[in-house]
Amino acid sequence: MHFKVIKNTVLLFVIVAISCSNKMKNNSGLTETNSDSKQRDSTIIVGANRTDLYLPVIEGKRIGIVANQTSVIFHKDEDSVFWVDPETNETGFEKTILSYTHLVDSLLSLEIDVKKVFAPEHGFRGTSDAGELVKDGLDTKTGLPIFSLHGKHKKPTNSQLKDLDFLIFDIQDVGVRFYTYISTLHYIMEACAENGIPVLILDRPNPNGNYVDGPVLEKEHSSFLGMHPIPLIHGMTIGEYAQMINGEGWLANGNTCDIKVITIENYSHDSTYSLPIRPSPNLPNxxxxxxxxxxxxxxxxxxxxxxxxxxxxxxxxxxxxxxxxxxxxxxxxxxxxxxxxxxxxxxxxxxxxxxxxxxxxxxxxxxxxxxxxxxxxxxxxxxxxxxxxxxxEKLQKQIESGMSEAEIKSTWKQGLEIYESKRSRYLIYD
Incomplete structure (x- = not known):
């Protein structure tokens, strides 16, 4: 198994002075419509922000980036947002990170040799419908070529990878098996393993990472909506899941991918983390x-x-x-x-x-x-x-037969216990 988990206690929010024209205010963020929104833990530092750990790794390299609208570096400036709990009428002020710069823009400003972008479901800027085919094109802001991983190809081709030394994967996941970003991760790792290209994973919190539940996928029902025998709620970050893909031998031909995980600082699976940017168009808060x-x-x-x-x-x-x-x-x-x-x-x-x-x-x-x-x-x-x-196929039949929720969930118990045992080997965070 080839992977490295990079940890460091250095807290770094600002990488260089980036022009104000690159700064984006929370225009694609989650709406503040419920009491959960006030619980953002501003001490958590995502992998993308820990530039001191990965800039030396990619300096002088030809880079491809798998990214969407969530692939950002947050800035230190904060503002106070007044909140009201609609159930208790409790009020207060929350300090919220409001500004950020896209990872691609940040790396280009640092003269990192970014060659191309790969876009998952919903596209590079995150505006496409669920399931909608995403087309190849050019990013109007940077002029970089964009290759779709949710159109004709779900896996990068050899020709698309041939001029790259490193691929960066930085996408916010929500911890649900049929949320297709983890399937994109699989195909990225598989293609890079076949072409001898290391993958740098900038890890982010899993907002549903504090529990595991649901039926475990049966192999005969594998698809882009679920490729591996994991429960519907898998309880792992992208970085942890990448380690499981390698460790369980899920890549084609028994390959393993050389991955390096830039970890999240001050995060555990019990952490509360409010996503500041909606991860896809139909998850607004x-x-x-x-x-x-x-x-x-x-x-x-x-x-x-x-x-x-x-x-x-x-x-x-x-x-x-x-x-x-x-x-x-x-x-x-x-x-x-x-x-x-x-x-x-x-x-x-x-x-x-x-x-x-x-x-x-x-x-x-x-x-x-x-x-x-x-x-x-x-x-x-x-x-x-x-x-x-x-x-x-069992869940539909169980619902149609009139089984109770408790009876249905009892049939998942053994599969969840086996999965939990496997999962424990790949966890990076407590």
């Missing part, structure tokens, strides 16, 4: 991110999970859910990140989850409730897509 493991299963059904509203993954509904059971309704429309949401322009009956507690919780309650109150159960599941999200 911390609450949506916490509910995403549960509501993401609706992607394999006919139910809308809030796409086409400003409360993505904080509500669910459909025209054919029982309007006598549900008191809440909404109408999806085209918006940022959802050009064609399910049931566009139609009144959907369902549930508003904006204020439910979601910490450390993967719940089947919502999908079971929707199924039980569907007016046409035969069309509820889009079976192939649901199986890819669940990682197993």
């Amino acid at each position: 911390d609450h949506a991110i916490k509910l995403y493991p549960s509501l993401g299963l609706f992607e394999g059904t006919t139910i809308n999970a809030g796409r086409g509203t400003e409360f993505q993954f904080q509500r669910y509904g459909a025209p054919n859910l029982d309007r006598n059971h549900y008191q809440f309704s909404y109408t999806p429309i085209s918006n940022f990140g959802a050009k064609y949401p399910k049931h566009k322009g139609k009144l959907c009956y369902g549930a508003d989850l904006a204020h439910v507690k979601a910490d450390r919780l993967f719940s089947l309650e919502y999908i079971m409730d929707a199924y039980n109150n569907s007016m046409d159960k035969t069309k509820f599941f889009v079976t192939d897509n649901f199986t890819k999200h669940a990682g197993t």
